[in-house]
Amino acid sequence: MSVWTRISTALATLTSGGSLASVLDNLRAPPERSVAFTIAVIGLGAKMAKADGLVTRDEVAAFRQVFHIAKRDEEQAAKVFNLARQDLAGYEVYANTIQKMFKDEHAVLENIVEGLFHISIADGHYHPMEDDFVHTVARKFGLDERAFRGLRTRFVPDAEPDAYDVLGVDENTPLDQVRAAWRDIIRETHPDRLMAQGLPEEAISMATKRMIAANKAWEEIYDRSDE
Numbered sequence: 498m499s500v501w502t503r504i505s506t507a508l509a510t511l512t513s514g515g516s517l518a519s520v521l522d523n524l525r526a527p528p529e530r531s532v533a534f535t536i537a538v539i540g541l542g543a544k545m546a547k548a549d550g551l552v553t554r555d556e557v558a559a560f561r562q563v564f565h566i567a568k569r570d571e572e573q574a575a576k577v578f579n580l581a582r583q584d585l586a587g588y589e590v591y592a593n594t595i596q597k598m599f600k601d602e603h604a605v606l607e608n609i610v611e612g613l614f615h616i617s618i619a620d621g622h623y624h625p626m627e628d629d630f631v632h633t634v635a636r637k638f639g640l641d642e643r644a645f646r647g648l649r650t651r652f653v654p655d656a657e658p659d660a661y662d663v664l665g666v667d668e669n670t671p672l673d674q675v676r677a678a679w680r681d682i683i684r685e686t687h688p689d690r691l692m693a694q695g696l697p698e699e700a701i702s703m704a705t706k707r708m709i710a711a712n713k714a715w716e717e718i719y720d721r722s723d724e
Contacts, residue, residue: 500697501570503532504577517580521594530598531697536577537591537598538609538700541634543581544588545613548630559619588630592637604685605696606638607648608703614652623653641665651710660714672722679715683708 507520517540524533539560546556557578566574581591599605613634617627628649635645647662661668664678684690686704 500531500535501573504536505573507532507536508576508580517577517584521591531695533594533598534700535697537595538612539574539577540581540584540591541588541595541609541613542616543578544591545616545627545630547582548617548624548627555619555621556616559616562615588634589637592634596638600639602685602694603639604682604704604707605691605700607640607644608686608700608707610635610638610640610645610648611652611707612703614648618652618654660717663710663714664718672719675718676715679711682711686711 507524508517510520517536521533521537524530524536542560546560560578561571561574595609596606610631613631617623617631631649632645635648640648643662644665647659647665650659650662661670661675664675664682666675666678670678686708688701688705691701691704
């Protein structure tokens with residue numbers, strides 16, 4: 498049974514006027530954790546898309562890119578997306594749900610923040626309200642300021658990338674410790690590890706992008722050390 502079929506079953510429990518956020522309360526344990534993850538991240542994505550007061554076609558397209566939604570599943574995904582947009586529950590509910598589910602899996606939380614950045618810049622503008630939104634979610638996830646800046650510099654056009662921020666280390670950190678931080682990220686974001694945890698393809702895709710960024714950051718720092 499696909500995750501979207503299970504989401505459809507979960508949504509069938511909603512009463513008229515019920516909150517999408519309420520569905521999450523029943524989906525916190527395996528094997529339904531992937532369903533809760535998908536609903537909660539879609540919920541955050543929907544709230545993200547309207548953070549600046551508008552939901553553009555580009556932002557909806559970016560949402561589809563992040564989740565790699567197949568044509569046959571678009572109807573269910575759109576239903577969740579629209580329910581989340583209309584849900585009176587604030588985005589904090591979705592953020593808190595995800596944080597509780599993955600509090601010991603820091604890489605997953607960072608991958609979700611990456612997805613939010615991807616949606617926020619899809620229309621070509623990074624609005625201050627979108628920055629507040631992503632920053633608040635990052636703090637609720639337990640990301641420190643350096644980690645947040647590292648992610649933002651990879652997505653926001655006018656933010657200068659910093660390899661040290663990407664790896665979460667200081668510029669004066671010894672090279673062996675930088676290497677250790679890089680290896681930690683690669684281990685945390687490796688697709689085989691995430692698949693073994695039962696995470697959906699969407700989460701694995703976001704992790705792969707972070708792994709690529711970490712590799713580029715390590716190469717940059719390593720090359721500098723040889724100068």
